[in-house]
Amino acid sequence: MTTIKGPGAAETLDGSGLRIAIVHARWNTAIIENLVAGAKKSLFAAGVKEENITIQTVPGSYELPIGVQRQLDISMPCFDTKLTSPSLYAASQVQASNTGEGISATDLLSSSTTDLSKSTTASPSPKKAFDAIIAIGVLIKGATMHFEYIADAVSHGLMRVQLDTGVPVIFGLLTVLTEEQGLERAGLGSSGMHNHGEDWGSAAVELGVKRRDWS
Ligand code: DLZ
Numbered sequence: 001m002t003t004i005k006g007p008g009a010a011e012t013l014d015g016s017g018l019r020i021a022i023v024h025a026r027w028n029t030a031i032i033e034n035l036v037a038g039a040k041k042s043l044f045a046a047g048v049k050e051e052n053i054t055i056q057t058v059p060g061s062y063e064l065p066i067g068v069q070r071q072l073d074i075s076m077p078c079f080d081t082k083l084t085s086p087s088l089y090a091a092s093q094v095q096a097s098n099t100g101e102g103i104s105a106t107d108l109l110s111s112s113t114t115d116l117s118k119s120t121t122a123s124p125s126p127k128k129a130f131d132a133i134i135a136i137g138v139l140i141k142g143a144t145m146h147f148e149y150i151a152d153a154v155s156h157g158l159m160r161v162q163l164d165t166g167v168p169v170i171f172g173l174l175t176v177l178t179e180e181q182g183l184e185r186a187g188l189g190s191s192g193m194h195n196h197g198e199d200w201g202s203a204a205v206e207l208g209v210k211r212r213d214w215s
Pocket of ligand 1: 061
């Protein structure tokens with residue numbers, strides 16, 4: 001059966017210079033593994049090099065936002081988890097672009113020599129090592145409200161990380177009512193539904209390339 005759902009055709013993009021991180025939960029591993037494989041398939045098809053793909057795991061989907069944020073922490077010297085304020089982060093970016101060096105937000109606060117009023121340009125730091133991050137998890141609804149709370153928290157957490165840092169975070173969280181729905185969306189069902197991980201890999205390439213253009 002044909003369907004109108006899906007992202008539509010995108011231009012062919014060259015991902016050969018991109019660095020992509022995948023952070024995935026381990027709950028519902030059989031489904032997760034295929035979703036990760038699908039994402040990697042699309043990354044490779046776009047030319048992303050294996051050595052430029054970092055894979056990190058967390059126990060469950062609830063840990064995805066902190067897992068993603070920590071990937072960015074280690075790649076962005078000017079981002080300090082003690083100070084997650086976007087405005088302070090932006091200020092540290094200004095400082096970094098003026099001095100040519102990364103500076104932690106903590107340094108920024110404690111430094112008596114920092115004078116942000118002299119800063120006129122706010123170009124993005126070149127120190128963000130990842131062009132995009134794919135967060136992958138599978139939440140299967142149970143008998144309690146657990147599912148709703150985690151789905152809501154993870155959605156907002158991942159959005160917050162990407163808007164606070166400017167690094168695209170691809171939403172690879174399946175929120176399914178049954179195990180079968182999860183298997184179907186990982187390309188493991190009998191209906192012939194495609195592996196949604198492939199869409200997420202393509203989205204990471206598109207956003208990674210576009211983010212460089214937007215910078
Ligand atoms: C506890 C739990 C449950 C019941 N179900 C899922 C699930 O379907 N998918 C998932 O990714 N994680 C689940 N978890 C684990 C939580 O996400 C989290 O790892 C724990 O509550 C510890 O913080």
